[in-house]
Amino acid sequence: MPPPVGAHSAAAARRASVGEHSVSSRVPHLIRRRSAPAALLPDDERSSKHGGLLLASQRQLRQEEEHLAELFAQEEATLLQAALARRQDAATEVEEKRETEEEEEEEEQEEQEEQAHEDALPQECAICLEPLERPTYWPADCGHIFCYSCVEKCARADHTLRCPLCRKAPPRPPRPKRRPPPxxxxxxxxxxxxxxxxxxxxxxxxxxxxxxxxxxxxxxxxxxxxxxxxxxxxxxxxxxxxxxxxxxxxxxxxxxxxxxxxxxxxxxxxxxxxxxxxxxxxxxxxxxxxxx
Structure with a gap:
């Protein structure tokens, strides 16, 4: 004999209420378990997590410090090279300037000596009594100066090469040493x-x-x-x-x-x-x- 219609509906309502009660009793527990704060975690989990973060931050800070140190070292080396180059350039300029001044002083001194020598030279030849042409010292080492043409003529006329003014003869060449006979x-x-x-x-x-x-x-x-x-x-x-x-x-x-x-x-x-x-x-x- 089939059950009545009202009994089916009452049983279904009872099962539905039981299911809702069981679901409603489980869901808040899961939600609370998932949304539990960090303070409710165990001590070993919290310490390991904080230790990992601290190590990572220290590693990152160390890498940044090393990078900054390399940058500072490169910059310092660049500045030092630039300073050395400037100092070397300055020293080179000072040395070149000193050498230039010395060369100018030597040239000026040579010019003064040449001028003094020219002033000390006689203006006329003692042989032809004319202005000197191609001044030439007499080969007797007496220091007298005559024209080149006059010296040549006198040397051809007098083979002794005595000076026309002081009559000094040139020194004789050294005689070769004679070997003793065997x-x-x-x-x-x-x-x-x-x-x-x-x-x-x-x-x-x-x-x-x-x-x-x-x-x-x-x-x-x-x-x-x-x-x-x-x-x-x-x-x-x-x-x-x-x-x-x-x-x-x-x-x-x-x-x-x-x-x-x-x-x-x-x-x-x-x-x-x-x-x-x-x-x-x-x-x-x-x-x-x-x-x-």
């Missing part, structure tokens, strides 16, 4: 005899007559003309007194221990017929060259 000397040999050596150009430079001499060496150079002349003349014969003195200087023990050396090795060879012709021809050529 001489023959006696040298004791290890065998107890004597050898004839050629002494050239001074003491301590003895060279054997048969020993070749290289050009450009430290030894004293032997001239071919003197060498062949001495060969042709022949060495002097040693005296008995010289040979005795040489043996005494050599010493007995050294003389006994010395090996015999042939005396021909120390003698100057005598030139033959063709060698004499060559020597005379060479001497003639050398004399012609000296005459030229």
């Amino acid at each position: 001489t023959w000397t006696l040298v004791p040999t290890p065998s107890g005899g004597l050898a004839v050596n050629l002494n050239q150009r001074g003491e301590g430079s003895e060279i054997s007559a048969g020993q070749p001499v290289m050009r450009g060496s430290n030894e004293v150079e032997l001239e071919m003309r003197d060498y062949f002349r001495l060969l042709e003349r022949g060495p002097p014969r040693p005296r008995l007194r010289d040979r005795a003195a040489a043996r005494l200087r050599l010493g007995g023990a050294r003389r006994a221990a010395a090996l015999p050396v042939p005396a021909s090795r120390y003698r100057a060879p005598r030139p033959g017929f063709f060698e004499r012709l060559a020597i005379e021809f060479t001497e003639g050529v050398i004399e012609l060259i000296d005459m030229l």
Whole structure:
């Protein structure tokens, strides 16, 4: 048997009221839970949140300070470079100005010296009695000045080059030093005899007559003309007194221990017929060259 209409409506109304009551009882709790203030949060959540904000703000402040410090450092470096450049420019200008003033003073001093020298010079030539043309000092170092043409004429007329005013002659050029002629000397040999050596150009430079001499060496150079002349003349014969003195200087023990050396090795060879012709021809050529 179906239920009556009024019973259905009453049951529906009852369920609706129960549902509204349950919804109305839940919604305010959710709203209150969601809209709870920060003061109602737990202490650990609030401290972690504030700590994160503080760290972030400190990091940002540190970055800004570093950026400002870099900007200040760059600006300070720029200002310092500009100041150094200005100081260097000022120092350069002062140095250039000082150098310019010194150059001007030197030029002025040179001009004054030249003017004083020109004022001290004679205005007339003492030879031609006319105004000086191309003033020239006389070559005798006496300080007298004449015209160039007058000096040239007087030099051609008088080869002594004496000054026309003071008669002072020019200093003579230094004479070349003449080399001492080569001489023959006696040298004791290890065998107890004597050898004839050629002494050239001074003491301590003895060279054997048969020993070749290289050009450009430290030894004293032997001239071919003197060498062949001495060969042709022949060495002097040693005296008995010289040979005795040489043996005494050599010493007995050294003389006994010395090996015999042939005396021909120390003698100057005598030139033959063709060698004499060559020597005379060479001497003639050398004399012609000296005459030229």
